[in-house]
Amino acid sequence: MTINDAYNKGKKLLQQSNIVNPSLESEILLLHVLNIDKKQFILYRKQSKIPFLKLLKFLFLIKKRQKGKNLFHLIKKVNFYGLDLIVDKNVLIPRPETEELVEILLKKMDQNKKYSILEIGTGSGCIPAVIAKNHGNIRIDAIEKNKKALKIAKKNLQLHYIGNQKVNLLNIDIFKFNSSKKYDIIISNPPYIASDETKILLKNKTVSDPYISLNGGTDGLDFYRLFKNICIKNLNKRGFMIFEHGMGQRSKILEIFNDEIFNIEFYNDMSDIDRVIIVKRKL
Numbered sequence: 083m084t085i086n087d088a089y090n091k092g093k094k095l096l097q098q099s100n101i102v103n104p105s106l107e108s109e110i111l112l113l114h115v116l117n118i119d120k121k122q123f124i125l126y127r128k129q130s131k132i133p134f135l136k137l138l139k140f141l142f143l144i145k146k147r148q149k150g151k152n153l154f155h156l157i158k159k160v161n162f163y164g165l166d167l168i169v170d171k172n173v174l175i176p177r178p179e180t181e182e183l184v185e186i187l188l189k190k191m192d193q194n195k196k197y198s199i200l201e202i203g204t205g206s207g208c209i210p211a212v213i214a215k216n217h218g219n220i221r222i223d224a225i226e227k228n229k230k231a232l233k234i235a236k237k238n239l240q241l242h243y244i245g246n247q248k249v250n251l252l253n254i255d256i257f258k259f260n261s262s263k264k265y266d267i268i269i270s271n272p273p274y275i276a277s278d279e280t281k282i283l284l285k286n287k288t289v290s291d292p293y294i295s296l297n298g299g300t301d302g303l304d305f306y307r308l309f310k311n312i313c314i315k316n317l318n319k320r321g322f323m324i325f326e327h328g329m330g331q332r333s334k335i336l337e338i339f340n341d342e343i344f345n346i347e348f349y350n351d352m353s354d355i356d357r358v359i360i361v362k363r364k365l
């Protein structure tokens with residue numbers, strides 16, 4: 083059987099199980115099993131035979147995917163803003179929307195300035211890893227409540243040779259954070275789904291991320307109420323906070339951040355959904 087035959091077989095099986103993008107997923111799993119890149123796949127797929135054991139492994143992964151296992155949990159990695167990162171069931175799989183959050187932040191940063199940064203809810207460590215790779219003069223305190231996620235973040239920082247003088251991982255529950263340290267930038271992609279909705283999404287296997295990474299409390303807004311206090315206590319006078327939020331939450335978050343104290347900017351994502359807010363203290 084050629085690599086192309088295996089690809090088509092995988093695609094057909096995924097199609098039968100109503101996977102939304104069977105061709106892409108068959109390709110991703112095949113590249114993973116063969117440890118080749120897309121260019122090699124295109125060049126050799128028609129003439130090269132797939133080794134039997136690799137074919138078995140590929141079909142094994144396809145079967146797991148058909149049973150509903152998350153694609154990224156199967157290959158245990160994801161690409162986030164150009165960086166390959168390790169992921170597992172203990173971390174939220176980094177999303178393209180968060181790449182947009184990081185993109186907005188990087189555009190705001192001046193390469194000649196030094197920044198002290200606080201990141202809240204680091205998960206896989208995707209956000210500090212990308213900032214550290216794209217700015218030479220930063221010091222990030224990255225907070226995470228879930229110890230198992232923090233282990234993955236540590237692995238990802240090691241994978242990309244990012245030392246703790248640049249990114250300091252801290253096992254802290256942000257609701258118990260009582261530091262008065264001031265930061266130039268505070269960034270977060272917090273849990274923002276209402277508790278009841280989170281339970282339904284997980285039950286229906288619409289998502290397969292940890293509950294703690296999704297649950298934003300009764301109305302999904304617990305973290306934003308806390309962020310207001312953190313901005314008052316921990317932001318440098320000329321600093322700013324930037325964070326992601328869920329669809330339709332913009333107006334509710336604007337109500338939380340009383341505009342007599344804060345200047346507010348907001349952004350939509352590539353699908354034109356309200357997604358990112360930046361707040362600054364009025365001077």
Ligand SMILES: C[S@@+](CC[C@H](N)C(=O)[O-])C[C@H]1O[C@@H](n2cnc3c(N)ncnc32)[C@H](O)[C@@H]1O
Nearest residue numbers: 176203204205226227228255256271272273295
């Ligand atoms: C939506 S995920 C974001 C993960 C990662 N920053 C990303 O963008 O892919 C939110 C993260 O916040 C963490 N978290 C939840 N509650 C927390 C708390 N009280 N204190 C600190 N971190 C918390 C979760 O474990 C999870 O890793």
